[in-house]
Structures are given as C-alpha cells and as structure tokens.
Amino acid sequence: MSALRFAAGVTLVGGGALDRETFEQARGLAPHVVAADGGANALSLWDEGAEAVIGDMDSVADLPRWRAASRVVHIAEQDTTDLEKCLYSVEAPLFVGVGFTGRRFDHTLAALHALLRWRDRRVVLIGAEDVIFLCPPRWRARLAPGARVSFFPLAPVSGRSSAGLRWPVDGLDFAAGARIGTSNEAVEAEVSASFSDWGMACMLERRWLAEAAAAPGEAPASAG
Structure with a gap:
C-alpha cells in the first residue's frame, strides 16, 4: 500500500x-x-x-x-x-x-x-491538561518562567546538558524504575536540554502546543 x-x-x-x-x-x-x-x-x-x-x-x-x-x-x-x-x-x-x-x-x-x-x-x-512528545536529543523551546517541563524516560537515556531549567539534567542517567524527571520548571524564557539518544518523553502544559510541535530550530506555528 x-x-x-x-x-x-x-x-x-x-x-x-x-x-x-x-x-x-x-x-x-x-x-x-x-x-x-x-x-x-x-x-x-x-x-x-x-x-x-x-x-x-x-x-x-x-x-x-x-x-x-x-x-x-x-x-x-x-x-x-x-x-x-x-x-x-x-x-x-x-x-x-x-x-x-x-x-x-x-x-x-x-x-x-x-x-x-x-x-x-x-x-x-x-x-x-498536557501535551506530550518525544524529545529530540537536542531540544530547545521558548516558554516562560514558571512553565512546567516534565521529562519521563521511555528508554534509558542520559542528560548531557541543559539551560533555563530549575533542576538541570546534566550528567544524570534516566530510566523508568530508577530516575525520572517529572515536575521540572522553566526559570528562563528559553529552555534547552540535550540527551544521549532518543528516549525521553517531554510533557508541557497545553498552552505550549505550538512549541511542542515545532521542529528543533524551527519557530513555532500558531496553534489557532
């Protein structure tokens, strides 16, 4: 087909x-x-x-x-x-x-x-209440201070670097049953995180749908 x-x-x-x-x-x-x-x-x-x-x-x-x-x-x-x-x-x-x-x-x-x-x-x-997507190995988004940013590992993955988050992911190993990353928070207008591989799901509030849907490096489209 x-x-x-x-x-x-x-x-x-x-x-x-x-x-x-x-x-x-x-x-x-x-x-x-x-x-x-x-x-x-x-x-x-x-x-x-x-x-x-x-x-x-x-x-x-x-x-x-x-x-x-x-x-x-x-x-x-x-x-x-x-x-x-x-x-x-x-x-x-x-x-x-x-x-x-x-x-x-x-x-x-x-x-x-x-x-x-x-x-x-x-x-x-x-x-x-949320939007969820698979976080690319290098992710960046424009949110707002106080915006909830939750990470959950669908597969074992390591944090490489991050910016604009209350709790950095740098150097942390994530896996279900070991360490997860829910209820993080943006402290700056722009946040970023990089991981060792695909495998980290990211959850944002629904108001950030356009940001969640934007490809890495792409300006978000209007969510209507």
Whole structure:
C-alpha cells in the first residue's frame, strides 16, 4: 500500500477521551484529519469528516458511511496499534494526536510506545491538561518562567546538558524504575536540554502546543 501524503500537518483522531475543544485546537495546527479506527465515531457524532480512516476496523460504528465518504484503509495485522498503523501509512511534516490518552490506561501507554517506536515521525499528543512528545536529543523551546517541563524516560537515556531549567539534567542517567524527571520548571524564557539518544518523553502544559510541535530550530506555528 502506498502511503497517504500530506504537505501540511495531520490531526489523528483516536477512540479515547476527546472533546470538541481539543479537536479544534489540534486541527488549527494540523488541518488534515485522519481517524484511527474508532476515532471515526467521535467525528460522526460531530458530523465531521476525515480524509481517511485507518485501522483494523473493529471499532468503527458506521463503516458503510465512511467507505462512501472517505478513504478507508483496512489493515488487518495485529502487531501494531491503530495509532501506529496511521503513522506508518501516512507521510506528513507533523502529526497531532487527540483521543489517544484518557479512559483506558493501557491505550495511553501504547500511545507512548508509538512515540518511541516511530521516532522518525514528529508527533504531539494532546491530553486533558498536557501535551506530550518525544524529545529530540537536542531540544530547545521558548516558554516562560514558571512553565512546567516534565521529562519521563521511555528508554534509558542520559542528560548531557541543559539551560533555563530549575533542576538541570546534566550528567544524570534516566530510566523508568530508577530516575525520572517529572515536575521540572522553566526559570528562563528559553529552555534547552540535550540527551544521549532518543528516549525521553517531554510533557508541557497545553498552552505550549505550538512549541511542542515545532521542529528543533524551527519557530513555532500558531496553534489557532
């Protein structure tokens, strides 16, 4: 199957906790909409469309409607989640995921797994209060003093250097079950951190969505 290609960002809609405000916030930054299997159900309730529905199609309530209105990509394999199926079936400069956190915690963990496994994709997930993304080995962002910056290692990783953080990560070894880095805080308008490899998830408040979605060295786009 050839990949679906989009020149602008894609909002991926999952079947987890989701409200209209969150969906509109994501679409303001990533205008193309793709449903991950059961994410199509929320769109149906809002009478919203999608350019594609991707997944194993075990959760879509009105599949005939979607087959008539959108491209339906049925992927039967069960080795990946529906979010992963979207990430390997679509090419875009940015993915903003909504409906992949909340409700079932196992689905939230699976979404974090997808961030690490598909690290070549730029993905930001929006939750009820936070945005989360896989921190590149060299990360820099313009935030504000007092902004919460939480780090959580999805794989063992070491801090190399940092600036603008209340608690520097320099020289620290991070791993789940050993040392994590949640509830750090910006003390300057610009923060930076570098790590030994991919593997560190970063969580910011939702107001920093545009900063979370910006590529390293790129000015953030308007989040709408």
